[in-house]
Amino acid sequence: MFSRALKPVASVAVQNGAKFSTTSQKNFKVVVAGAAGGIGQPLALLLKQNPLVTRLALYDIAPVTPGVAVDLSHMDTPAQVTGHKGPEELAAAVECADLVVIPAGVPRKPGMTRDDLFNTNASIVRDIADCVAKNAPKAIMAIITNPVNSMVPIASEVLKKAGVYDPAKVLGVTTLDVVRAAAFIGEINGVDPTTVKIPVIGGHSGVTIIPVLSQSSPAVKLSDQGKIEALTKRIQEAGTEVVKAKAGGGSATLSMAYAGARLACAVLRGLKGESNVVECAYVKSDLTEASYFANPVQLGRNGVEKNLGFGQLNAYEKELLKAAIPELLKNIKTGENFVNK
Numbered sequence: 001m002f003s004r005a006l007k008p009v010a011s012v013a014v015q016n017g018a019k020f021s022t023t024s025q026k027n028f029k030v031v032v033a034g035a036a037g038g039i040g041q042p043l044a045l046l047l048k049q050n051p052l053v054t055r056l057a058l059y060d061i062a063p064v065t066p067g068v069a070v071d072l073s074h075m076d077t078p079a080q081v082t083g084h085k086g087p088e089e090l091a092a093a094v095e096c097a098d099l100v101v102i103p104a105g106v107p108r109k110p111g112m113t114r115d116d117l118f119n120t121n122a123s124i125v126r127d128i129a130d131c132v133a134k135n136a137p138k139a140i141m142a143i144i145t146n147p148v149n150s151m152v153p154i155a156s157e158v159l160k161k162a163g164v165y166d167p168a169k170v171l172g173v174t175t176l177d178v179v180r181a182a183a184f185i186g187e188i189n190g191v192d193p194t195t196v197k198i199p200v201i202g203g204h205s206g207v208t209i210i211p212v213l214s215q216s217s218p219a220v221k222l223s224d225q226g227k228i229e230a231l232t233k234r235i236q237e238a239g240t241e242v243v244k245a246k247a248g249g250g251s252a253t254l255s256m257a258y259a260g261a262r263l264a265c266a267v268l269r270g271l272k273g274e275s276n277v278v279e280c281a282y283v284k285s286d287l288t289e290a291s292y293f294a295n296p297v298q299l300g301r302n303g304v305e306k307n308l309g310f311g312q313l314n315a316y317e318k319e320l321l322k323a324a325i326p327e328l329l330k331n332i333k334t335g336e337n338f339v340n341k
């Protein structure tokens with residue numbers, strides 16, 4: 001029925017602003033773990049439209065999961081969709097995966113911090129990582145679940161224990177911070193936000209989110225330092241802005257699905273052998289005291305091919321970095337201790 005999926009298709013596709021040829025297409029299997037949720041469903045919808053995805057496995061514990069898969073399978077795009085419900089079907093979902101994207105877990109309600117999600121989400125990510133270690137040890141894992149700063153160390157420790165850890169293959173998804181920074185700068189500068197290039201470094205919560213506004217291209221049209229600081233705060237608190245606006249109905253889902261699909265697409269373009277594929281991600285790092293840190297990385301056939309660092313920071317950004325490090329160290333330790341207790 002979906003035989004097109006297995007043949008190389010010569011065409012040019014555009015997704016999330018990235019143009020790429022699908023000639024010499026490899027068949028990539030992508031898994032979404034947490035696929036029935038607020039992020040999972042629109043993320044799956046976007047991935048179903050990506051010509052690099054030929055198999056899309058949707059995993060969740062929610063009863064609706066097989067139905068979400070059937071629904072998406074009626075789209076006339078090549079990816080074959082399968083639904084997998086409950087822990088006993090997780091192994092089949094991840095088997096032969098190239099990329100496992102994980103938005104499984106609970107989101108924030110107003111008044112909560114991302115760290116408040118740790119107790120619930122830590123075991124969810126640990127168990128999914130454990131199943132990936134056993135059934136798809138070569139897969140790349142892209143972790144959306146919060147708190148990202150601690151979830152990436154959890155997955156990494158699980159893979160280490162299983163003897164299959166490759167730091168190039170575990171990424172914390174911080175793409176939404178970059179997307180937001182570009183959206184806000186586009187608005188300020190009166191330009192198309194997709195033309196804005198802005199690194200956001202550090203981690204993915206409050207003070208650990210460091211938009212490097214001094215490196216924005218085009219330059220941010222704000223001369224006043226007070227306004228730069230206000231924009232920095234807005235980017236750091238943008239997740240909370242959404243949580244408050246949804247008033248108990250969850251956190252960012254649609255913008256996160258967009259950002260997650262962009263990161264997934266970049267990972268697949270790297271796996272396919274495309275050169276100069278660069279995105280920010282939270283990865284194993286020796287650039288600072290923090291053993292995991294987000295900044296631009298080059299993606300390739302093995303995942304993270306090269307850590308591109310974060311270049312020159314101005315005096316204000318150096319202060320932001322100083323404030324971020326203790327928080328990152330604490331978050332990383334919490335994650336590592338959870339697995340090694």
Ligand SMILES: NC(=O)C1=CN([C@@H]2O[C@H](COP(=O)(O)OP(=O)(O)OC[C@H]3O[C@@H](n4cnc5c(N)ncnc54)[C@H](O)[C@@H]3O)[C@@H](O)[C@H]2O)C=CC1
Nearest residue numbers: 034036037038039060061062104105106107144145146176
């Ligand atoms: N990295 C980032 O930038 C962002 C991260 N997030 C995080 O993403 C996570 C998901 O958010 P939403 O999709 O809005 O939540 P949601 O509650 O709408 O969906 C979560 C899904 O995970 C599933 N789930 C729960 N336990 C599971 C398990 N053991 N195995 C598989 N699936 C399981 C649920 O059944 C549900 O379908 C939250 O932790 C949230 O904080 C949200 C926005 C941005």
Ligand SMILES: O=C([O-])CC(=O)C(=O)O
Nearest residue numbers: 108146238239240251252
């Ligand atoms: O704020 C939250 O809880 C969800 C999230 O990580 C974001 O929107 O950046």
